[in-house]
Amino acid sequence: MTAPVFTLSDEAETRQRPLWLQVEDAIVRAISAGRLKPGEQLPGEHQLAEELGIHRHTVRRAIESLGGRGLLEVRRGRGTFVAARPIAYRVGGHSRFTGNIEAAGLVPSARVLRSGIVKATKDVADNLDLKPGDKVTALELLRMGDGIPILIARHYMPADRFPDFAERFEKIQSITKTFASYDVIGYRRRATRLAARQPTPQEAVDLRQPRSAPVLVWGSVNADPQGRLINYDSSVFAAARVSIVIEEED
Amino acid sequence: MTAPVFTLSDEAETRQRPLWLQVEDAIVRAISAGRLKPGEQLPGEHQLAEELGIHRHTVRRAIESLGGRGLLEVRRGRGTFVAARPIAYRVGGHSRFTGNIEAAGLVPSARVLRSGIVKATKDVADNLDLKPGDKVTALELLRMGDGIPILIARHYMPADRFPDFAERFEKIQSITKTFASYDVIGYRRRATRLAARQPTPQEAVDLRQPRSAPVLVWGSVNADPQGRLINYDSSVFAAARVSIVIEEED
DNA sequence: CGTTATTTGTTCGTATGTATC
DNA sequence: TGATACATACGAACAAATAAC
Numbered sequence: 001m002t003a004p005v006f007t008l009s010d011e012a013e014t015r016q017r018p019l020w021l022q023v024e025d026a027i028v029r030a031i032s033a034g035r036l037k038p039g040e041q042l043p044g045e046h047q048l049a050e051e052l053g054i055h056r057h058t059v060r061r062a063i064e065s066l067g068g069r070g071l072l073e074v075r076r077g078r079g080t081f082v083a084a085r086p087i088a089y090r091v092g093g094h095s096r097f098t099g100n101i102e103a104a105g106l107v108p109s110a111r112v113l114r115s116g117i118v119k120a121t122k123d124v125a126d127n128l129d130l131k132p133g134d135k136v137t138a139l140e141l142l143r144m145g146d147g148i149p150i151l152i153a154r155h156y157m158p159a160d161r162f163p164d165f166a167e168r169f170e171k172i173q174s175i176t177k178t179f180a181s182y183d184v185i186g187y188r189r190r191a192t193r194l195a196a197r198q199p200t201p202q203e204a205v206d207l208r209q210p211r212s213a214p215v216l217v218w219g220s221v222n223a224d225p226q227g228r229l230i231n232y233d234s235s236v237f238a239a240a241r242v243s244i245v246i247e248e249e250d
Numbered sequence: 251m252t253a254p255v256f257t258l259s260d261e262a263e264t265r266q267r268p269l270w271l272q273v274e275d276a277i278v279r280a281i282s283a284g285r286l287k288p289g290e291q292l293p294g295e296h297q298l299a300e301e302l303g304i305h306r307h308t309v310r311r312a313i314e315s316l317g318g319r320g321l322l323e324v325r326r327g328r329g330t331f332v333a334a335r336p337i338a339y340r341v342g343g344h345s346r347f348t349g350n351i352e353a354a355g356l357v358p359s360a361r362v363l364r365s366g367i368v369k370a371t372k373d374v375a376d377n378l379d380l381k382p383g384d385k386v387t388a389l390e391l392l393r394m395g396d397g398i399p400i401l402i403a404r405h406y407m408p409a410d411r412f413p414d415f416a417e418r419f420e421k422i423q424s425i426t427k428t429f430a431s432y433d434v435i436g437y438r439r440r441a442t443r444l445a446a447r448q449p450t451p452q453e454a455v456d457l458r459q460p461r462s463a464p465v466l467v468w469g470s471v472n473a474d475p476q477g478r479l480i481n482y483d484s485s486v487f488a489a490a491r492v493s494i495v496i497e498e499e500d
Numbered sequence: 501c502g503t504t505a506t507t508t509g510t511t512c513g514t515a516t517g518t519a520t521c
Numbered sequence: 522t523g524a525t526a527c528a529t530a531c532g533a534a535c536a537a538a539t540a541a542c
Binding site: 044045046063074075077078079080 | 507
């Protein structure tokens with residue numbers, strides 16, 4: 001008889017820790033001991049619950065938690081799998097998505113989620129030094145590697161200076177080159193803000209990730225060589241799929 | 251009769267979206283419309299469920315999700331409250347916790363969670379350019395503002411060069427000054443890595459935050475003026491309580 | 501191309517434990 | 522101590538996505 005893949009620790013403390021946490025531990029042990037390898041599928045929730053002699057909801061809770069920690073990937077209708085290692089995403093003077101994704105050996109692609117001229121929210125207005133309600137050009141992109149969503153990039157530009165940015169981007173397919181088409185070359189980052197939170201329901205859908213897995217939010221403001229603010233960029237990363245590497249400039 | 255604080259949108263699509271998501275929306279609307287202000291307490295789960303004519307579990311799910319998004323703060327036995335705004339945490343050449351917390355108007359404090367000489371894990375060894383199993387001095391601190399946990403800082407130093415770092419720190423109470431006691435002055439950051447995930451159960455306990463709220467992980471390697479690696483620092487932030495600001499050096 | 505089995509997602513039901521005031 | 526409020530766990534049924542036939 002072979003050793004079981006999952007075993008609850010039947011220590012004296014068994015009733016001390018919540019059952020679902022013990023299940024979580026059991027799965028983590030199975031992964032770190034190599035009994036489960038990246039990409040491998042777990043038994044179904046029903047089966048796992050029966051094997052351990054507990055309720056399916058309790059198993060679900062453990063799986064949901066580990067999905068959020070990035071160790072498992074849950075796909076509805078298909079099953080639950082041990083997650084692959086996240087790719088390294090480099091951000092430097094100005095980050096280029098395509099280069100980053102290609103460096104990881106993936107094929108980059110993008111899809112426009114929303115675009116057009118909108119009124120600036122307080123957040124956007126503050127960052128671009130405008131008044132709330134001022135017109136800004138908004139361009140929201142879903143950027144993917146090998147067809148898997150990596151991040152949602154939200155670009156906001158003052159509408160008076162870049163009125164048709166979205167249309168130009170659709171043709172040019174590069175943020176840097178679209179700015180160049182306005183004779184803006186060599187812009188640089190001015191301020192950077194970082195946060196982590198759970199995704200909004202829409203973000204979870206767009207990124208095709210569970211709501212329990214967090215997103216990493218990277219907000220930066222860019223200025224042209226004359227120091228004028230040209231762009232507020234807020235990127236929402238699927239945190240389980242990337243780790244961000246900040247490059248030091250020497 | 252006054253308008254109710256929470257209302258489900260009774261659009262035609264009512265049965266399209268999951269009920270608990272509609273509840274989430276209702277709460278978000280109540281907050282953004284100002285019917286609920288930061289610090290204010292929500293009705294109990296039972297009451298809310300009854301008001302909306304749905305099951306308590308469904309309300310729970312919505313509240314749990316918003317806890318993870320940082321909009322609500324759930325305190326067992328007390329109630330659920332609208333969360334306060336996060337503080338800005340600045341990271342520059344070398345970040346100083348105390349200055350950051352004082353700048354936010356809070357009183358800084360720290361508690362040693364663990365310390366001692368341990369064998370390097372693969373992660374630590376890779377970052378310090380050692381072999382897994384080599385001895386490192388580990389110092390794990392819980393850093394707080396006004397008594398509220400902000401981050402867990404994990405410092406790892408090569409044990410051969412800094413054998414009694416933890417003991418010295420306990421007296422000196424400052425990382426920078428402890429390094430100075432080894433004649434290391436003016437170290438600088440070499441590499442930085444960022445990630446976001448759900449906390450481990452232990453981290454959730456230490457940070458006194460719900461397991462559903464994410465943490466932001468900031469890993470950096472520091473070198474002395476001679477270029478020798480002296481320190482690998484991995485900080486786990488309670489993401490709902492801070493937003494990280496990266497300072498550009500001109 | 502539809503049918504069916506499998507698998508995860510949602511919802512209500514019910515009971516009990518535990519922290520706070 | 523009791524009341525209140527959140528936490529855990531088992532139970533049952535159906536919905537929705539996916540894959541295989």
